[in-house]
Amino acid sequence: MADxxxxxxxxxxxxxxxAALTGGAIAGLVLLxxxxxxxxxxxxxxLGLLLIPLVAVAVRELAGRYxxxxxxxxxxxxxxxxxxxxxxxxxxxxxxxxxxALTRWIVTDRATWRDVAWLPLGFLLGVPLAAAAPLxxxxxxxxxxxxxxxxxxxxxxxxxxxxxxxxxxSTAMSLVAVPIGAGVAGLGLWIAPALLDRHARLTRALLxxxxxxxxxxxxxxxETRSEAVDTSAADLRxxxxxxxxxxxxxxxxxxxxxxAIQRLMREDPGAAEALLLETKENSGKALNELxxxxxxxxxxxxADRGLADAVRAFAMDLPLRTEVDIELPxxxxxxxxxxxxxxISESLTNVLKHARAKRAxxxxxxERGVLRAEVTDDGVGGAEPADGSGLRGVERRLGAFDGVVAxxxxxxxxxxxxxxxxxxxx
Amino acid sequence: xxxxxxxDQFLMRAGLTRLLEAHGFTVVEVVDNGPxxxxxxxxxxxxxxxxxxxxxxxxTDEGLRAALEARRRVPGLPVLVLSxxxxxxxxxxxxxxxxxxxxxxxxxxxxxxxxFVEAVRRVAAGGTALDPEVVGKLLGGRGGDSPVSRxxxxxxxxxxxxxxGRSNSAIAQRLYISEKAVGKYTTSIFAKLGLHPSxxxxxxxxxxxxxxxxxx
Numbered sequence: 001m002a003d004x005x006x007x008x009x010x011x012x013x014x015x016x017x018x019a020a021l022t023g024g025a026i027a028g029l030v031l032l033x034x035x036x037x038x039x040x041x042x043x044x045x046x047l048g049l050l051l052i053p054l055v056a057v058a059v060r061e062l063a064g065r066y067x068x069x070x071x072x073x074x075x076x077x078x079x080x081x082x083x084x085x086x087x088x089x090x091x092x093x094x095x096x097x098x099x100x101a102l103t104r105w106i107v108t109d110r111a112t113w114r115d116v117a118w119l120p121l122g123f124l125l126g127v128p129l130a131a132a133a134p135l136x137x138x139x140x141x142x143x144x145x146x147x148x149x150x151x152x153x154x155x156x157x158x159x160x161x162x163x164x165x166x167x168x169x170s171t172a173m174s175l176v177a178v179p180i181g182a183g184v185a186g187l188g189l190w191i192a193p194a195l196l197d198r199h200a201r202l203t204r205a206l207l208x209x210x211x212x213x214x215x216x217x218x219x220x221x222x223e224t225r226s227e228a229v230d231t232s233a234a235d236l237r238x239x240x241x242x243x244x245x246x247x248x249x250x251x252x253x254x255x256x257x258x259x260a261i262q263r264l265m266r267e268d269p270g271a272a273e274a275l276l277l278e279t280k281e282n283s284g285k286a287l288n289e290l291x292x293x294x295x296x297x298x299x300x301x302x303a304d305r306g307l308a309d310a311v312r313a314f315a316m317d318l319p320l321r322t323e324v325d326i327e328l329p330x331x332x333x334x335x336x337x338x339x340x341x342x343x344i345s346e347s348l349t350n351v352l353k354h355a356r357a358k359r360a361x362x363x364x365x366x367e368r369g370v371l372r373a374e375v376t377d378d379g380v381g382g383a384e385p386a387d388g389s390g391l392r393g394v395e396r397r398l399g400a401f402d403g404v405v406a407x408x409x410x411x412x413x414x415x416x417x418x419x420x421x422x423x424x425x426x
Numbered sequence: 427x428x429x430x431x432x433x434d435q436f437l438m439r440a441g442l443t444r445l446l447e448a449h450g451f452t453v454v455e456v457v458d459n460g461p462x463x464x465x466x467x468x469x470x471x472x473x474x475x476x477x478x479x480x481x482x483x484x485x486t487d488e489g490l491r492a493a494l495e496a497r498r499r500v501p502g503l504p505v506l507v508l509s510x511x512x513x514x515x516x517x518x519x520x521x522x523x524x525x526x527x528x529x530x531x532x533x534x535x536x537x538x539x540x541x542f543v544e545a546v547r548r549v550a551a552g553g554t555a556l557d558p559e560v561v562g563k564l565l566g567g568r569g570g571d572s573p574v575s576r577x578x579x580x581x582x583x584x585x586x587x588x589x590x591g592r593s594n595s596a597i598a599q600r601l602y603i604s605e606k607a608v609g610k611y612t613t614s615i616f617a618k619l620g621l622h623p624s625x626x627x628x629x630x631x632x633x634x635x636x637x638x639x640x641x642x
Binding site: 280283284300301304312 | 479480486487510511513514515534537563
């Protein structure tokens with residue numbers, strides 16, 4: 001009994017969802033009208049510069065909800081294919097410039113135009129799928145309640161009415177509408193899930209990544225995987241070489257010195273002591289080398305405390321005023337933490353080396369499944385990912401985790417490096 | 427003097443015990459993990475504790491956290507933290523309660539027995555012992571517009587030793603100058619940094635760190 005009740009409640013919820021989707025589609029149509037207005041007014045008066053970002057945010061919000069609903073329905077999330085948003089929070093420039101950059105980001109994103117195309121298509125194809133079930137239920141309810149409403153209709157119209165194909169001319173006849181209405185409402189409830197499934201697939205087709213995008217993504221995965229393998233192989237070679245040429249040689253010379261000291265102790269205690277001093281110094285140097293090596297592989301604070309404190313500790317050691325602003329509700333998986341840490345430290349090292357900056361800012365946030373890091377400096381700008389091997393290295397590191405890097409560095413500064421890595425926090 | 431030693435590596439533990447006992451300390455308890463450290467420190471309340479940063483079971487900064495917690499429960503409990511590496515972040519956490527009796531040294535410092543033992547004694551007496559490497563970073567990790575950049579080379583040298591927690595006479599010895607000269611440099615450092623002078627070792631370090639922690 002409870003099962004049936006649950007089932008029925010579920011169906012009713014689905015019809016409600018379908019009704020909401022219909023409402024959304026209508027809202028989408030309104031947005032489309034505003035889109036057209038925005039496009040026209042851009043040409044006309046530059047007003048679109050203001051309108052486009054506003055409309056885009058609304059359209060993206062709406063599309064995002066539809067993706068969410070479709071993703072839950074299909075059991076796999078429908079990814080949003082947008083380009084990463086450039087940062088305007090860290091260093092607010094003059095307002096019109098910021099607005100222009102924002103508009104540029106939106107207009108140049110192909111996903112924006114797919115959204116715009118989705119508005120009418122989603123309406124034409126989606127509304128029949130979404131609205132059918134709620135309309136059937138509504139019409140069914142009209143039938144069920146006809147014996148109650150009939151006298152009112154009769155009073156108003158006086159000639160009776162029709163329910164479906166049955167002419168209803170008396171209260172007695174209106175009772176016939178009750179089982180038919182129940183049937184129609186039942187049909188609405190019954191077909192709702194199937195229609196919602198179709199609707200979800202339609203949404204995925206219109207708003208999800210295209211085949212071309214998926215192919216490109218596969219290509220990128222293959223590429224970043226081989227880069228990750230290459231990078232880690234190069235790292236291993238570097239570590240091996242450092243150990244072999246550095247620490248191993250030092251330990252060997254320590255052993256040799258100790259042998260010599262053992263012999264000198266009897267013959268020449270003075271020389272033995274001098275050699276002992278040198279040996280002690282050498283062992284200190286070996287320790288230092290090992291420490292540097294460990295830091296390059298996996299910084300101790302990162303192991304101890306995680307990303308936030310590791311970045312704080314790194315910033316503290318920089319000979320540059322560095323403000324750190326971190327708010328993370330949990331810890332990212334260890335490999336992601338490590339990649340993001342090295343990406344941030346690489347960016348800060350670049351600031352130190354090239355930017356001639358007075359200060360730097362690091363911001364770390366986690367929003368909607370994406371870990372986002374921003375490194376901003378007030379230096380001379382002109383950073384070019386193409387010729388800076390450092391920035392290329394950052395891209396390579398994050399690429400292995402589907403992360404992306406966006407750099408804004410006009411000549412004269414400021415330079416903003418934005419890094420985004422999708423991940424789950426624990 | 428009663429010492430509690432927290433160290434999980436056998437060689438290091440044996441070496442430290444030998445070194446401390448050779449200099450007249452009594453090692454009353456040796457522990458090799460974080461929870462044990464906290465228990466030993468709070469129940470035994472030794473005259474000084476020597477604690478490794480990284481301890482089992484987590485092999486992260488368990489020792490440091492045990493030391494911080496023990497000092498929260500027993501204010502002023504003297505703790506010298508040893509580590510394979512030194513981090514400003516950890517140094518600042520140790521100094522944050524401003525009650526003195528803390529040290530944070532690189533493990534390598536045991537190479538110089540006298541200096542190491544002196545550091546243990548200083549911490550036991552309520553002073554501080556910061557690793558020169560940390561002090562160097564604390565003083566060097568500042569932009570060119572920092573007031574530290576206004577100090578002369580001699581003054582900077584004195585400030586570094588002061589931040590390590592050394593007394594005027596120790597500074598004089600190290601820099602081969604008279605104690606009076608140290609006093610003179612100290613006064614001019616405090617003037618340049620806008621700090622009020624004080625005779626207390628510990629307060630001097632606190633003042634230096636308060637200055638370093640303030641946004642420049």
